[in-house]
Amino acid sequence: MRRLGGVHAPHRKNTAGSKPERLPLPKEIVLPMSMHIGAPAKPVVKAGDQVAVGQLVGEAAGFVSSPVYSSVSGKVKSVGDFITSAGQKTTAITIESDGQQTLWEGLKPPAVTNLDEFLQAVRDSGVVGLGGAGFPTAVKLTVKELDKVDYILINGAECEPYITSDTRTMLDETDFVAEGIGLLRKFFGKKIVIGIEKNKPEPIRVMKDLTAKTEGVEVFELPGLYPQGGEKVLIYSITGRIVPEGKLPLDVGVVVLNVTTLAAIARYVKTGMPLIEKCVTVDGSAVKEPKNVIAPIGAPIKDLFEFCGGLEGAEKILYGGPMMGIAVPDDSVPVLKNTNDVLAFNKKDAALPEETPCIRCGRCVKACPMKLMPLNIETAYQLKKPELLETYKVNLCMECGCCAFVCPAKRRLVQVMKLSKPMLKSYQDKQKAGKEAKVQ
Ligand code: SF4
Ligand code: SF4
Structure with a gap:
């Protein structure tokens, strides 16, 4: 069997047998225009507009972009600034639900008879x-x-x-x-x-x-x-x-x-119904009744936790899994197009283990699916040597967390990878600018 690194992470698939249950309608939804890689969608509604389920509220702003549709019927409350969990500023549309779930009258299956029409439909x-x-x-x-x-x-x-x-x-x-x-x-x-x-x-x-x-x-x-x-x-x-x-x-x-x-x-x-809802796994040691939930895109994750019996002693909330997920500041953040799960952990599970010096055991190297040398990357980062980060190809890191998972010294290797990439990028930009200046 072919194998590229990897680890035997505990499965904890507690909800595999949980048939998804539909979330009660949220009072309001928040739809960021950046729920995808590429140019943010451009809002096509304004505060006070009435919208229906499946209606376009943000149009794609280029080839690498994606439209956004309302998952509720109701009134647009605001179109304003929004900070994503990655710290980026974007625009979000907030819509108050009217509880009616009126379908947009233009909903109909697209005509798809050839590849071009199929791609347009996608x-x-x-x-x-x-x-x-x-x-x-x-x-x-x-x-x-x-x-x-x-x-x-x-x-x-x-x-x-x-x-x-x-x-x-x-x-x-x-x-x-x-x-x-x-x-x-x-x-x-x-x-x-x-x-x-x-x-x-x-x-x-x-x-x-x-x-x-x-x-x-x-x-x-x-x-x-x-x-x-x-x-x-x-x-x-x-x-x-x-x-x-x-x-x-x-x-x-x-x-x-x-x-x-x-x-x-x-x-x-x-x-003809566009993407307006997601099945989201709600789990973690602070969630009373873990389950799979079908949630409208834009619903606050707080509603999902409440639907799962509420939280008990939650210290850390994640968008995504424990290996690659992103910690969020609180449970007011919305379900996004690519939200597969939200996890909440109690104090014991949220605590970070104590970091000790690297013992150069090489386990991180063996586990890395990209065949990188995480211990060397960490050293290069600590020494602030971006040229070595380039040599060790930190740009190839997929931030999977396998290295940190197997590390007996509990080094914060993923954080190092994340911080090393902008350090390398800034170095490469300066190198490029220097070369261009010489040519002129
Ligand atoms: S797994 Fe941890 S202790 Fe072992 S070499 Fe890598 S960074 Fe060092
Ligand atoms: S986080 Fe990066 S360096 Fe660590 S195992 Fe995954 S790909 Fe390799």
């Missing part, structure tokens, strides 16, 4: 990488040289502890997954492989049943290791191909789509 659907990446899916599927694509990989690996929303997609949205596969086969005609870790027998069984009689589609059982869901790791595990530095999956003939992304595209093509 653009209009508002779907972005729902596995967490948030990259606009239409951009990913816009392939200039289709004959160079050999595989479309459907990412059903859900390797971070706790998260089970993709598992539920495979179990509960099987028809939309099937429709999505049909669309890909029809318009791309490529081999499709669904990758699922072997420790998820139920989704594997359901997907195998689904694809048993479909030509050109198969299920691949991945190792039960974290991070199998990382794009480059998935590609290597299934095809044996390595995406070279600075290149994209397309450069090795592969397109990767998350399984929930695929189901959301199929839903739009079938019903």
Whole structure:
């Protein structure tokens, strides 16, 4: 079996058997215009406007962008500044729900008879990488040289502890997954492989049943290791191909789509309903009744916690899993397009272990799926030597957290990776500016 580093992280899939329950309608929703990679969407409504469910409220502002739709009917309260959990300033639209959930009158399935119409539908659907990446899916599927694509990989690996929303997609949205596969086969005609870790027998069984009689589609059982869901790791595990530095999956003939992304595209093509809600896993030691929740995009995560029995002694709240998630200041932040889970941990689980000196055991090197040397990167960062950060290729780090997970000295290696990247970028910008000045 092919393997690129990785670790045996505890699964803690407490909610795998929890069929998603629908969140009661929130009083208001907040829709940031930056819920994707690329240019923020441009608001097309103003305070006081009445909007309906599925109505466009933010239009895509370029090729690498994505439209935003209202998940409730009601009145626009404000269009104003918003700070994302990553600290970036953007615009957000706040909408007060009228409790009616009136559907927008223009909702209808798009006409999709050829590849161009399919790509337009994907653009209009508002779907972005729902596995967490948030990259606009239409951009990913816009392939200039289709004959160079050999595989479309459907990412059903859900390797971070706790998260089970993709598992539920495979179990509960099987028809939309099937429709999505049909669309890909029809318009791309490529081999499709669904990758699922072997420790998820139920989704594997359901997907195998689904694809048993479909030509050109198969299920691949991945190792039960974290991070199998990382794009480059998935590609290597299934095809044996390595995406070279600075290149994209397309450069090795592969397109990767998350399984929930695929189901959301199929839903739009079938019903005309754009992306307005998400299945979110709500878990962690401070959550009284962990479960999967279908929440309108923009709903405050506070509502999700309350729906799960409330919080008890919460000290830390995360968007995302414990390996790659981002800590948020409080529970007022909204569910975003790419929110798969929200976790809340009590004091014991939120506490950071004491850091001790590196013992140069090399475990971080063995665990790194990108074949980096985290201990050397840490030293380069501490010495403020950006030229060494370049040599050690910190830019390739996917911030998966495997190095920190295995480190017996509990070094804060992921934080070091995150801080090293801007240090390297600033150094490279200065080098470039220096070279350009010499040429002039
Ligand atoms: S795993 Fe930790 S202690 Fe071991 S070499 Fe890496 S940084 Fe040092
Ligand atoms: S966080 Fe970066 S350096 Fe650490 S294991 Fe993951 S890819 Fe490697």
